[in-house]
Amino acid sequence: MVYSREQLMEAVSAQMPAKRWAHTLGVMETAVRLAEQYGADPVKADLAAILHDVAKYWPVQKLEQMIKDHGLSSELLDYDKQLWHAEVGAFVARQEYGVEDQEVLDAIRYHTSGRVGMTLLDKVVCLADYIEPGRDFPGVNNIRDLANHSLEEALVAGFESTIQFLLSRRQIIFPLTFMARNDLIKQLEANS
Template sequence: MGYTREELMAAISAGMPAKRWQHVEGVMESAVILAKRYGGDPEKADLAALLHDLAKFWPIDEQEAIIRDNDLNTELLAYDKQLLHAEVGAFIARWDYGVGDQEVLDAVRYHTSGRIGMTLLDKIVCLADYIEPGRNFPGVERIRELAETSLDDALIAGFDSTISFLLEKHKVIFPMTVLARNDLIQNKTE
């Protein structure tokens, strides 16, 4: 990787509002705590959390173009535009910031949707994004409580919350999120 942690932090924070940067810092803190609690790699958790929203505030048309022009997951284009930044972020982390660790890149890529067969790092970053201290949505306290004793149960509750929210708003649900939730239930490791 061609950037120091401090250089990455400066570059990424410059591309988002201060409130979003506070969120990223909260996800970094939460990811390191979860990694230590569940036997993950705190350095990888910190890096993936740092990178997870790097494209969040890029123009949607630019994100769509990156996905189309680089043979990324075009299925995302048919769903909520909030999903795009994860795929684009993983791509940019590799090509613009020189991150070569596929596990870190995948944790960035799947932090919004989840996936079947989530790795420990995938789970940590996804859950940290749900429970970071700045998050305030109905049910977040319960998810935080579950995260104290079960990574899988907390993540299932997070996916349940997202799916319920989308159902209430009559929005389409990205199938991979449902599949990730089901896979967690069927293969709970705790």
């Protein structure tokens, strides 16, 4: 079945509390704006944003089972459960909602962690998730300001905010986030 945008929004919103759906709507709006500003495909940005948290409120046991049963990135199981929904969400987007565009699937998959070699769409969706209007955490306004001038600068600030938050709580940090941050800094240095 091919889902219309409205059917997709209805199916996804039914899987989360109203507050998380409001977040998703904010990510959609922000992703489209960033896509238009930086030259990414706004239709793809909108689609990835609609689906980015599709599995966020699934029971942890279901997420874990899907990762194991479908050969998804099992290294995630050694890290924070907050990362699992992105990997499962990309799988669900393909299997249940018929999304075939690898760029969209990757933007969903890496919206929490980032990755080395982030595509423009990866950057847009990841950053939109950080700075959508409903987000309120220390430093978010600085990240929003940076987003007006540079996706990369804003994402570095976002990843550093996440890393500092995890460090302050003595939590394990997913290596891909460090690697994504470092790769973005290399990109910035190469372009300066």
